[in-house]
Amino acid sequence: MPHAPLVSPGPPLTADQRRRYARQLSLDQVGDLGQRRLAVARVLMIGAGGLGSPVLTALAAAGVGTIGIVDSDSVEVSNLHRQTIYSMADLAQPKAEAAAAALRAHNPLIEVVAHQTRLTAANVLELVDDYDIVVDGTDNFATRHLAHDAAARLHKPYVWGSVLRFDGLVTTFWVDGPRGGTRLADLFPSTPGPDEAETCAMAGVLGSVCASIGSMMATETLKLIVGFGEPLFGRLLVHDGLDASWREVPYSGSAPTPSDAADAPSADAEPAENADGEDAAAEDGPAAAVTRDTSHSQVPGHSHPAAAPEPGPGSGTPEEIDSEELAALLAARAAGTADFVLVDIREPWERDIVAIDGSALVPMAQLLTESARQVLEPDSRVILYCHHGTRSEYARGVLLDNGWSDVTHLAGGIDDWVRRIEPAKPRY
Numbered sequence: 001m002p003h004a005p006l007v008s009p010g011p012p013l014t015a016d017q018r019r020r021y022a023r024q025l026s027l028d029q030v031g032d033l034g035q036r037r038l039a040v041a042r043v044l045m046i047g048a049g050g051l052g053s054p055v056l057t058a059l060a061a062a063g064v065g066t067i068g069i070v071d072s073d074s075v076e077v078s079n080l081h082r083q084t085i086y087s088m089a090d091l092a093q094p095k096a097e098a099a100a101a102a103l104r105a106h107n108p109l110i111e112v113v114a115h116q117t118r119l120t121a122a123n124v125l126e127l128v129d130d131y132d133i134v135v136d137g138t139d140n141f142a143t144r145h146l147a148h149d150a151a152a153r154l155h156k157p158y159v160w161g162s163v164l165r166f167d168g169l170v171t172t173f174w175v176d177g178p179r180g181g182t183r184l185a186d187l188f189p190s191t192p193g194p195d196e197a198e199t200c201a202m203a204g205v206l207g208s209v210c211a212s213i214g215s216m217m218a219t220e221t222l223k224l225i226v227g228f229g230e231p232l233f234g235r236l237l238v239h240d241g242l243d244a245s246w247r248e249v250p251y252s253g254s255a256p257t258p259s260d261a262a263d264a265p266s267a268d269a270e271p272a273e274n275a276d277g278e279d280a281a282a283e284d285g286p287a288a289a290v291t292r293d294t295s296h297s298q299v300p301g302h303s304h305p306a307a308a309p310e311p312g313p314g315s316g317t318p319e320e321i322d323s324e325e326l327a328a329l330l331a332a333r334a335a336g337t338a339d340f341v342l343v344d345i346r347e348p349w350e351r352d353i354v355a356i357d358g359s360a361l362v363p364m365a366q367l368l369t370e371s372a373r374q375v376l377e378p379d380s381r382v383i384l385y386c387h388h389g390t391r392s393e394y395a396r397g398v399l400l401d402n403g404w405s406d407v408t409h410l411a412g413g414i415d416d417w418v419r420r421i422e423p424a425k426p427r428y
Helices: 015-020 031-040 052-062 095-106 124-129 141-153 207-226 286-293 323-334 348-353 390-400 413-420
Strands: 042-046 066-070 111-115 133-136 158-164 167-173 235-240 245-250 341-344 382-385 407-410
Touching: 031 207, 042 052, 052 066, 052 095, 052 207, 066 095, 095 111, 124 141, 133 141, 133 207, 141 158, 141 167, 141 390, 158 207, 167 207, 207 235, 323 382, 323 413, 382 390, 382 413, 390 407, 390 413, 407 413
Parallel strands: 042 066, 042 133, 066 111, 133 158, 341 382, 382 407
Antiparallel strands: 158 167, 167 235, 235 245
């Protein structure tokens, strides 16, 4: 369906711009007005790796006026088969700086800003706020949640892609999009633990598949800026490089209103240092439908079933409880018939937004400190919660490995709690 351009047009094009973008200007869907929109657009690329390389080169060539690059890694020789923005001369150089230099050399008419930093909950809002669109080519769900949730809070479109082996996925999330908008959680309602997901380092990836998926991500970005075509809202594009197929898998948005859209970044796990664009993704939810829709057993966003766990600490304790079960336990505790410690492992700024009454704050980084032991003693029953459930699931394993024996966590985190138990409380 037609959509409004995201960016207002800038000043008249210069003679240099007209010469450089002549073949693009000749497209009716772009034209003079569209090129002027591109010239003042600001796009933030998170991850200058296998996906970031084709996205960045395409956006720079198209004349996107300001491109920001977020990456904390340095160039390694094993990157070069798929991260085509780099050369041998860039080895050991910071990726963000090297990629920025390559784009400036290719197109001196644009501005490129290198953010040689790790994306964290402390800096994500400031970074995203300075741009019109977020494009995510990272390889882990912790960073994806950070980037997506910040974009949602600031009402920015979020273009996402992933690759693994010969396969790739592309879609666009936007809380202000049609039919109530779409979010990352609509496609991946649950995320894997760190030991459940594959990455390209384990499974491998064909470099040309990165180029295919990155090109589609760049096209999505240009469509949003200029206002042509039909973006991938509620549609997951699935590419199988082995049989040269492209399939579309629909998924439904949760139809939030702008006022209750995700309003802050989530940091459901510490982001991985490498933001390379090769996927580590969920094993269940809508991604399973994608797997059934293809002729191969694996696509990005789908990992091998985890092996049955060995009996150990916590084996007699449920791994997770849902919001209704927690509500019943809290009522029982208030009545004196249950005894447990409910622990909020989020950051203080998250707790300032919303919290579950009767919980104690122990940020995840402090779980194993002596002060934390005064709140959750190793012989006590402990229930953990975070934003979406990923951090608390991980923290459960940490505690079990360090002397605790009765630990569970809240599936879906406080986001699920507010949806189902206390809908009058704010969501973020």
